[in-house]
Amino acid sequence: MALAAKRVLxxxxxxxxxxxxxxRFLDLLPDLERYGVRVTASPFFDDAYLERLYAGEKAGLGALARFYLRRARVLLGARRFDAVWLEKEAFPWLPAWIERLFLRGCPYVVDFDDAWHLRYGRHRLAPVRALLERKLERVVAGAAATVVGNDFLAEWARxxxxxxxxxIPTTLDPGRYHPAARPPAAAAPLVVGWVGSPSSMEHLRTIAPVLGEMAAAGEIALTVVGAVAERLxxxxxxxxxxxxxGEADTIAGFDVGIMPLTDSLWSRGKCAYKLLQYMAAGLPVxxxxxxMNCEVVVDGETGFLPSDAEGWxxxxxRLRADPALRAAMGRKNxxxxxxxxxxxxxxxxxxxxFRAVCGG
Incomplete structure (x- = not known):
């Protein structure tokens, strides 16, 4: 007899x-449904908020109040579900005791794909640190399970x-990505691609002098996706x-995908999603x-992990000069x-x- 579906908020x-x-959440819902986990999704912020945020605009107090009230109303009905699935926290910028109050009696799973605890614990304002420094540690301690994207976050959670x-690493559907059909050439500029948000441009800027020098010499052609308001x-x-x-088609136009990072605790919490996209498209990286870059990339086999400007x-x-190497690395990726x-x-x-948390 088939098991009853578990209902998750x-x-x-x-x-x-x-x-x-x-x-880490919405794309997985059809897959979870096939395994008997039926998920009802309720985002905190809407897409319009994120569009304004990326445009450098701030949300008004009225809009923010509506987001918090909507989340509170949703949580009042949480006991109708077998479990709650949190992306990091239920109420951003509110203390842990409020979360515990609304989640009382509800087993919950909390998920992290970034070192989010650093946002509170290392905030520049002392009152924020005093109120929220250990908030996410308390959320994790009360969770029925904590899902993390890499070993760095797992150590923090424990x-x-x-x-x-x-x-559980951040994942994608390889079927959405299709390697380019054009034959690679050694003489043309190498199309170097980067995909990210405006807030990630600080990492790309660390290698901008090398990229600028090579672009000026005609060795590479750089494509930046997702940060049009920022310029190098x-x-x-x-x-x-x-x-x-359009992202899959855009990535298919690259010859190589890049992911520079500054070495910080925040960067160590990242889950290398950009690399996975490039790799799914059959590109060297x-x-x-x-x-996690060091886990995803096998240095010299699926890509390169340079530690300084000369290494980049x-x-x-090397990738520009050797189309066969690019193709071989792309297949492995x-x-x-x-x-x-x-x-x-x-x-x-x-x-x-989820079945373990929900009891069967």
Whole structure:
């Protein structure tokens, strides 16, 4: 006899325009349904809020109040579900005792794909630190399970008192990505692509001098996707808007995908999603040797992990000069994503987590 479906209330931070909410939650819902976990999603912020945020605008107090009231109303009905699934927290910028009050009697699973605790614990304002410094540690300690995207976050969760920690990487659907059909050439400029949000441009700027020098020499052509309001100084580039419908086709136009990172605690909490996108499209990758990048990339086999400017220069030049190497790395990357980082590979593990929390 088939098991009854488990009903889960998802409290995501954003709707589909929020990358983390889309990738770690919303995209997985059809897969979870097939494994008997039926999810009802309720984002905190709407897409319009995120559009204003990326445009540098602030939400009015009235809009923010509506978001909090909507979340409170949703949580008042949470006991109709078998479990609650939190993206990081239920109420941003409110203390843990409020979350415990609304979640009382509801088993919940909390998910982290970033070192979100640093936003509170290292905030520049002392009152914020005093009120919220240990908030997420308290949320984790009260969770029936804590899902994390990498080992760095798993260590933090265990130190915070998490009883059950489940490590599930950020995933994607490889079927959405199709390697370019054009034959690679060594003579043409290497199309180097980067995808990210405006807030991630600080990482790209760390290698802008190398990219600018190589672009000026005709060695590369840089494409920046998703941060059109930001510009790199002295670095010629093509800037494209990000769209969910068009991102796979845009990435297919790259010859290599890059993910530079500064080495910080925040960066070590990242889950290397940009790299997974490039890899799914059959591309070689070049990335900083920070955090999960070192797990995703096999240095010298599926891409390169340069640690300084000269290393970046040499890696890009080698890939430009050797189309066969680019093709071989791209094939390995595609297979690696299908085996380890696809939604189809991890959905059963996530469904098992919910069944354990829900009791069967």
């Amino acid at each position: 998802l409290l995501s931070r954003y709707d589909r325009k929020g990358a983390s909410s889309r990738l 130190a915070a008192g998490a009883g059950r920690v489940v490590r 100084q002295d670095c010629p580039a093509t800037y494209l808007d990000w769209t969910e419908a 070049v990335a900083s040797p920070v955090g 220069r040499q890696a890009l030049r 595609r297979a690696r994503v299908e085996e380890r980082y696809s939604r189809q590979a991890v959905a059963p593990r996530l469904a098992e987590c």
